[in-house]
Amino acid sequence: MHETTIVAQATPEGSGGLAVLRLSGPDALAIAGRVFTARRFGPGRPSHRAVYGILHTPNDVTTDDYEIDRCLALTLLGPASYTGEDTVEFQCHGGPAVVRRALAACRQAGAEPASAGDFTRRAFLNGRLTLDQAEAVADLVGAGSDQAARAALRQLRGGLDDQLRQLEQPLLELLARLEGSFEFLDEEEVDVPSAEAAGIVRAASARMDELLAMAPAGRLLRDGVQVVLVGPPNVGKSSLFNALVGDERAIVDEEPGTTRDVVSARVEHDGLTYVFHDTAGLREEGGRIEHKGMDRTRREAAGADVMLALRDVSRPGSGGLLPADVRAPVLVVGTKADLGETSTTVDVITSSVDGRGLDELWSLLTETVRDRRVDQAVAMGVVLNERHRGRLVQCRDDLAELSGMLTADPPAGTEVTGTVLASILGRLGEISGRVFTEHLLETIFNKFCIGK
Numbered sequence: 001m002h003e004t005t006i007v008a009q010a011t012p013e014g015s016g017g018l019a020v021l022r023l024s025g026p027d028a029l030a031i032a033g034r035v036f037t038a039r040r041f042g043p044g045r046p047s048h049r050a051v052y053g054i055l056h057t058p059n060d061v062t063t064d065d066y067e068i069d070r071c072l073a074l075t076l077l078g079p080a081s082y083t084g085e086d087t088v089e090f091q092c093h094g095g096p097a098v099v100r101r102a103l104a105a106c107r108q109a110g111a112e113p114a115s116a117g118d119f120t121r122r123a124f125l126n127g128r129l130t131l132d133q134a135e136a137v138a139d140l141v142g143a144g145s146d147q148a149a150r151a152a153l154r155q156l157r158g159g160l161d162d163q164l165r166q167l168e169q170p171l172l173e174l175l176a177r178l179e180g181s182f183e184f185l186d187e188e189e190v191d192v193p194s195a196e197a198a199g200i201v202r203a204a205s206a207r208m209d210e211l212l213a214m215a216p217a218g219r220l221l222r223d224g225v226q227v228v229l230v231g232p233p234n235v236g237k238s239s240l241f242n243a244l245v246g247d248e249r250a251i252v253d254e255e256p257g258t259t260r261d262v263v264s265a266r267v268e269h270d271g272l273t274y275v276f277h278d279t280a281g282l283r284e285e286g287g288r289i290e291h292k293g294m295d296r297t298r299r300e301a302a303g304a305d306v307m308l309a310l311r312d313v314s315r316p317g318s319g320g321l322l323p324a325d326v327r328a329p330v331l332v333v334g335t336k337a338d339l340g341e342t343s344t345t346v347d348v349i350t351s352s353v354d355g356r357g358l359d360e361l362w363s364l365l366t367e368t369v370r371d372r373r374v375d376q377a378v379a380m381g382v383v384l385n386e387r388h389r390g391r392l393v394q395c396r397d398d399l400a401e402l403s404g405m406l407t408a409d410p411p412a413g414t415e416v417t418g419t420v421l422a423s424i425l426g427r428l429g430e431i432s433g434r435v436f437t438e439h440l441l442e443t444i445f446n447k448f449c450i451g452k
């Protein structure tokens with residue numbers, strides 16, 4: 001349990017109908033009692049009840065600016081609260097001045113300002129959430145699309161944890177048996193045949209591969225599908241970009257070389273977030289600034305999930321340069337179909353003027369995403385991030401090494417294999433936080449916002 005009681009605004013800054021302030025810690029009720037007055041409020045009162053009263057400074061009632069707001073206070077007694085500690089939430093009027101004064105009053109009454117992610121960190125340390133569930137809280141808060149929200153909620157309800165447990169269980173049993181046979185080395189009956197152990201290790205490794213195959217889906221859900229539009233100058237990239245995002249975001253002009261900087265915009269489509277990137281046209285000629293723009297185009301294309309390579313179908317021979325080193329699938333998109341079509345091979349023919357082909361382009365985009373197991377990740381509640389992926393890759397490689405040790409001739413002894421397996425399980429345990437260090441918590445919770 002923490003000794004301090006922390007306070008922060010849980011809602012975003014700025015003006016709004018309501019603002020929620022959260023107090024959590026051993027003195028939450030005492031501190032709230034100093035800044036809030038209402039009948040039926042305070043120690044000894046039942047949990048999970050909201051009461052209406054006066055939020056005020058802890059100073060004498062006769063002071064000029066005593067009263068701050070009239071609002072609701074909700075008491076949540078630990079352990080049945082988000083953090084697992086005694087918590088009081090004030091629902092006050094959502095003005096910056098009200099919030100500032102209310103926070104100051106709570107601090108004056110003995111609360112400490114919360115740092116980024118403090119509430120969720122406490123929830124983790126008090127056993128209310130695992131680490132990957134805490135990360136799912138951040139994902140849910142940041143979710144822009146329906147699918148991302150659904151996946152994060154399922155992970156929060158234990159989706160990834162279930163998978164990890166199923167993965168760990170046979171390895172834990174194997175470790176127990178290895179350690180058993182190590183301790184009772186003389187009693188020959190408690191031995192683990194290395195072929196059997198190798199089989200268990202290989203099965204776990206295959207399971208890990210299955211999980212790792214869902215890592216790209218995790219990124220697509222969290223960051224959105226990155227779609228980069230490329231093509232020669234004037235082919236109609238900015239026009240198509242505007243048509244796709246439904247807004248005149250990028251400058252369109254008949255002069256080639258109009259776009260220099262990358263312009264990006266997010267769109268929700270079919271439950272997923274797509275981030276479109278309009279880029280500078282690629283050509284050999286052009287001035288210094290235009291070439292700087294082209295460098296940005298190439299950089300952007302390298303990080304694409306899907307690349308749209310545009311070609312003007314109204315003009316023969318329009319195609320031009322394409323960025324090298326693109327690993328993403330490429331859709332060749334014909335533009336300016338309203339001006340007439342010459343015969344060019346493209347995946348879809350569009351016009352930003354009359355809108356033809358845009359629906360078909362959207363279906364092609366959705367298809368390229370369907371291959372990346374997004375639906376599976378959502379259904380299972382497995383939204384892997386870089387941290388999870390890194391740990392899983394390392395564990396899988398270590399398991400491969402262990403399997404090699406077990407199938408070698410002669411196989412490694414139980415003591416060595418037991419030690420290696422224990423360290424693998426330790427690393428795996430860092431995903432859920434069964435095993436953690438202060439440093440690991442820092443890196444995770446620093447990315448949260450204050451009040452979460």
Ligand SMILES: Nc1nc2c(ncn2[C@@H]2O[C@H](COP(=O)(O)OP(=O)(O)OP(=O)(O)O)[C@@H](O)[C@H]2O)c(=O)[nH]1
Pocket residue numbers: 232233234235236237238239240251252253254255256257258259260279280281282335336337338339350351352353354
């Ligand atoms: N008729 C017709 N004209 C188009 C279409 N798309 C773009 N244009 C015109 O083509 C010219 C260039 O369009 P942009 O969208 O600026 O082309 P871009 O590829 O972004 O060009 P840069 O930024 O210079 O590389 C403009 O005059 C547009 O109005 C289209 O579908 N039909």
Ligand SMILES: [Mg+2]
Pocket residue numbers: 237238239250251252258259278279281
């Ligand atoms: Mg442009």
